[in-house]
Amino acid sequence: MKIKDGFVLREVMGNYVVVAIGEASKSFRGMIKLNATAADIWSCIMQGMDEDGIYDALFDKYEVDGDVLRADIRSTVETLRANGLLEG
Amino acid sequence: MNRRIEELLAEDGMYVSTTSGVSMMPMLRDRRDTIVITPARERLKKYDVALYRRGEDYLLHRVVKVLPDSYIICGDNCVTLETGITDAQVIGKLTEVRRGEKKLRLDGLGYAIYCRYIVATFYPRKTFRRVKGAVCSAAKKLFGRKKKG
Numbered sequence: 001m002k003i004k005d006g007f008v009l010r011e012v013m014g015n016y017v018v019v020a021i022g023e024a025s026k027s028f029r030g031m032i033k034l035n036a037t038a039a040d041i042w043s044c045i046m047q048g049m050d051e052d053g054i055y056d057a058l059f060d061k062y063e064v065d066g067d068v069l070r071a072d073i074r075s076t077v078e079t080l081r082a083n084g085l086l087e088g
Numbered sequence: 089m090n091r092r093i094e095e096l097l098a099e100d101g102m103y104v105s106t107t108s109g110v111s112m113m114p115m116l117r118d119r120r121d122t123i124v125i126t127p128a129r130e131r132l133k134k135y136d137v138a139l140y141r142r143g144e145d146y147l148l149h150r151v152v153k154v155l156p157d158s159y160i161i162c163g164d165n166c167v168t169l170e171t172g173i174t175d176a177q178v179i180g181k182l183t184e185v186r187r188g189e190k191k192l193r194l195d196g197l198g199y200a201i202y203c204r205y206i207v208a209t210f211y212p213r214k215t216f217r218r219v220k221g222a223v224c225s226a227a228k229k230l231f232g233r234k235k236k237g
Contacts, residue, residue: 017104
C-alpha cells in the first residue's frame, strides 16, 4: 500500500489537505480535507507502513480503544482508496 | 471529487489546489505550486490575485487597476489586459502559495516589490514581445525556407 505519485499533504490554515500536483492534477482537481488522525495515518503510509504498522505507531499516541483506532485506520484507508489516492 | 470551486469555498472557507498554465509565471509554476484561495468578502485591491470566472473557465490573474464598477486584470506572464471583470465574476483571492514545503510570503517586502515590478513593466514587456515576434517572423521569412535540390 502506497500513496500514488503526485498527491501531497499540506497543512493550510490549521487544516490538513491533500492536493494533486504535476500529472495527477490533470485528473484530480479538488482537495480532500483530513483530520489530524487521518493526517497521521497518511504520514505512516508515506513511510511504507501497512495497517498493522500504522496501528502500532499510533496506539501509543492516541489514548483510544484499540478497536476504535483500527476502525479509524480502516475507514481512512478506504476513503483514500475510494478517492484513488492509494495503490497496492 | 471534481466539485465546483464555489462549493468548496462556501463549505470549507478555502480552496487548495495547483494551478495549470503559465500565465502567472514566474510566481506560479504550471502544476507545481500549491495555491490557497479564500472567498473575496470585500472589494479586491490593486495587486491582489483574483480567482474569477470567464464563462466555464476559472482564471487566476492579478488586479492591475481597480475601477468603480470593475477591475482590469492581467496575468504576470501576459501582455493582454482583461477589462470589465466585475465583482460578480470574482470567486476568491489568492492568500497563500506553497512551493514544495516552503510557504511564499505574500505580505512581505519582496512580494510587494515583485507585484509593483510586474505591473510597472507591463508596457515594456508588451513592446518587447511585439518586437521579438516581428524579428522572429522576419527571420523565418528570410532564412526559414530552404529550397530542395
